[in-house]
Amino acid sequence: MVSGPSAPESGGNDRRAGAPAAVDLAKARVLVGGSGRGPLLRLRAPISFWGGVDPVSGRIADPRHPDYGAAIGGTVLVVPAAVGSSSSSAIMLELIREGTAPAAVLMGRADAILALGVVVARELGHSGPPVLELPAPAIDALPDGVLQVLEDGTLRRVG
Amino acid sequence: MVDLTSDERAFLEGTHGEAGALAMRVVAAAASLLGADRLVEIGSAHIDGCLYHGDGGVAFAERLVAGGGRVAVPTTLNVGALDLLHPGRVRADAHRAAMARRQMEAYLALGCSPTWTCAPYQAGHRPGFGEQVAWGESNAIAFANSVLGARTERYGDFLDACCAITGRAPLYGLHREENRRATVLVDVAGVPEELKGRDVFYPVLGTWLGLEVGTEVSAIVGLPATTTEDQLKALGAAAASSGAVALFHVVGVTPEAPTLDAATGGADPDRVVRLEADMLRTSLDRLSTATAPDRVDAVAVGSPHFSREEFAELARLLAGRRLAVPFYACTGRGVVAELEADGTLALLTAAGVEIVADTCVVVTPILPAAGGVLMTCSGKFAHYGPSNTGYDVVYGSLEDCVASAMAGRVVRDEEVWQW
Numbered sequence: 001m002v003s004g005p006s007a008p009e010s011g012g013n014d015r016r017a018g019a020p021a022a023v024d025l026a027k028a029r030v031l032v033g034g035s036g037r038g039p040l041l042r043l044r045a046p047i048s049f050w051g052g053v054d055p056v057s058g059r060i061a062d063p064r065h066p067d068y069g070a071a072i073g074g075t076v077l078v079v080p081a082a083v084g085s086s087s088s089s090a091i092m093l094e095l096i097r098e099g100t101a102p103a104a105v106l107m108g109r110a111d112a113i114l115a116l117g118v119v120v121a122r123e124l125g126h127s128g129p130p131v132l133e134l135p136a137p138a139i140d141a142l143p144d145g146v147l148q149v150l151e152d153g154t155l156r157r158v159g
Numbered sequence: 160m161v162d163l164t165s166d167e168r169a170f171l172e173g174t175h176g177e178a179g180a181l182a183m184r185v186v187a188a189a190a191s192l193l194g195a196d197r198l199v200e201i202g203s204a205h206i207d208g209c210l211y212h213g214d215g216g217v218a219f220a221e222r223l224v225a226g227g228g229r230v231a232v233p234t235t236l237n238v239g240a241l242d243l244l245h246p247g248r249v250r251a252d253a254h255r256a257a258m259a260r261r262q263m264e265a266y267l268a269l270g271c272s273p274t275w276t277c278a279p280y281q282a283g284h285r286p287g288f289g290e291q292v293a294w295g296e297s298n299a300i301a302f303a304n305s306v307l308g309a310r311t312e313r314y315g316d317f318l319d320a321c322c323a324i325t326g327r328a329p330l331y332g333l334h335r336e337e338n339r340r341a342t343v344l345v346d347v348a349g350v351p352e353e354l355k356g357r358d359v360f361y362p363v364l365g366t367w368l369g370l371e372v373g374t375e376v377s378a379i380v381g382l383p384a385t386t387t388e389d390q391l392k393a394l395g396a397a398a399a400s401s402g403a404v405a406l407f408h409v410v411g412v413t414p415e416a417p418t419l420d421a422a423t424g425g426a427d428p429d430r431v432v433r434l435e436a437d438m439l440r441t442s443l444d445r446l447s448t449a450t451a452p453d454r455v456d457a458v459a460v461g462s463p464h465f466s467r468e469e470f471a472e473l474a475r476l477l478a479g480r481r482l483a484v485p486f487y488a489c490t491g492r493g494v495v496a497e498l499e500a501d502g503t504l505a506l507l508t509a510a511g512v513e514i515v516a517d518t519c520v521v522v523t524p525i526l527p528a529a530g531g532v533l534m535t536c537s538g539k540f541a542h543y544g545p546s547n548t549g550y551d552v553v554y555g556s557l558e559d560c561v562a563s564a565m566a567g568r569v570v571r572d573e574e575v576w577q578w
Contacts, residue, residue: 031192032188050212051546051547055212055213062546083403085297085315086207086295086313086314086315086316086318087207087210087212087315087316088315089315089316089317089318090208090212090213090215090216090316090317091212091213093213093215093216093219093317094212094213094214094215094216096215097213097214097215097218110192112189112192112193112318113315115188115192116185116188116189116192116315116316116317116318117316117317119184119185119188119189120185120219120317121215123181123184123185123219123222124215124218124219124222
């Protein structure tokens with residue numbers, strides 16, 4: 001980010017009583033800064049948010065997508081690639097406004113369209129998720145579980 | 160890091176108001192995300208962000224208005240979610256209708272022209288050869304780059320408006336000469352001349368091209384020098400629907416391709432693809448999803464928005480007869496005014512053609528809710544129709560569409576596809 005609007009959310013506590021020891025998994029390139037935490041959800045095919053995600057429910061709405069019906073809200077969403085309409089920026093903004101956005105977005109390939117949705121949401125006073133780039137094969141090697149995304153792009157497994 | 164000029168930094172410092180600062184922050188953020196190291200001044204913009212997707216889009220546009228935003232360059236508007244000329248044409252609940260209208264009005268308050276068309280290039284907005292612009296709407300982007308030789312990347316919601324307000328765009332991709340050269344040679348010389356002379360060929364060619372080349376820049380050889388602007392428009396719209404095509408060259412036809420060498424910059428293409436009969440047939444079949452395509456419940460034409468010439472052809476085909484099923488023709492209000500002035504509009508409406516202005520049937524609910532089979536001569540309608548309207552689609556020529564709408568069942572000239 002250059003002079004981009006960045007209003008990172010508070011990081012939260014990484015360790016809780018009884019939680020397994022945190023393990024740093026990888027360091028991703030920060031496209032839009034911030035921190036977030038949630039269960040990892042790996043999309044099994046590229047997606048266009050416009051036409052592919054219902055902004056009110058936060059669920060995958062394209063019946064042809066292998067993850068049809070999955071809820072992306074609050075997850076660390078792993079998107080192998082975004083495709084399709086540039087109106088996907090608008091859908092990201094709607095997800096953030098509706099409270100159904102992911103806690104963080106990890107992309108296999110940098111994409112300005114989803115990131116711009118977050119940039120604009122923050123301009124409008126919402127706290128949008130961080131967006132990061134982690135190319136293959138690292139992105140494919142992320143284990144299931146609860147992930148914490150740190151300000152500097154560190155991906156930490158916390159549960 | 161993006162290197163901003165002092166004028167550009169002045170935007171960030173608020174010299175052009177809060178909206179100017181916001182817009183420059185977004186443009187600079189985009190430049191950083193896209194790997195551009197500086198911005199480029201633009202001569203015009205075409206904004207796609209005026210279509211309602213949810214209340215966030217309204218909040219964004221109204222924030223720009225409240226912050227004193229004004230577009231810095233001539234800016235046209237793509238379709239909105241309402242037909243402002245024909246109230247009641249769009250089925251929308253009170254909230255959606257009110258918010259869609261607010262979003263459209265906010266863009267007017269920013270100083271944009273109320274063109275409400277996806278074919279701004281046929282509504283008087285024609286940037287010059289080599290001119291840097293920031294355009295949204297995939298078909299308009301393909302047309303501006305390919306047919307006009309202007310230079311734009313693919314701009315979408317939010318960034319399009321921010322470019323218009325700052326008069327700047329990230330300098331990357333197709334804004335740069337070196338990225339505009341064809342790397343794929345597409346040879347269509349084998350296609351029968353008779354077929355290449357027909358409008359119905361071009362959306363099928365475009366559909367195939369989009370799937371074949373994606374974001375690569377192609378140089379097509381073997382199309383006739385007589386290829387019309389509306390045929391190129393249909394080709395680009397289909398290619399930008401099935402793939403992310405933003406620029407193609409047609410050797411001997413489009414301005415950056417007087418010769419193959421000019422299109423490729425003198426370099427050998429990375430690959431050569433020859434269009435064969437079976438490839439074209441596959442693309443043709445792909446444009447129809449109806450499984451029992453004998454019935455036609457509605458016909459829609461005009462994606463991209465119909466030109467005056469296309470309406471003249473429609474009026475000729477109707478020949479004063481009356482249509483048996485709903486027939487929607489989408490266009491811009493500029494063309495509607497021309498049709499009204501020359502008397503064509505009266506002929507069309509007498510035949511039963513329903514004119515849709517300012518919007519179109521795949522972006523907002525217009526088609527009868529019952530669903531069924533939709534026939535179209537538009538590759539873009541054929542692509543988006545099933546997912547956006549729930550209708551199954553049948554693709555055919557404009558002649559086929561009129562004949563089918565008269566008969567109430569599919570009438571298609573298959574002979575033209577013999578190869």
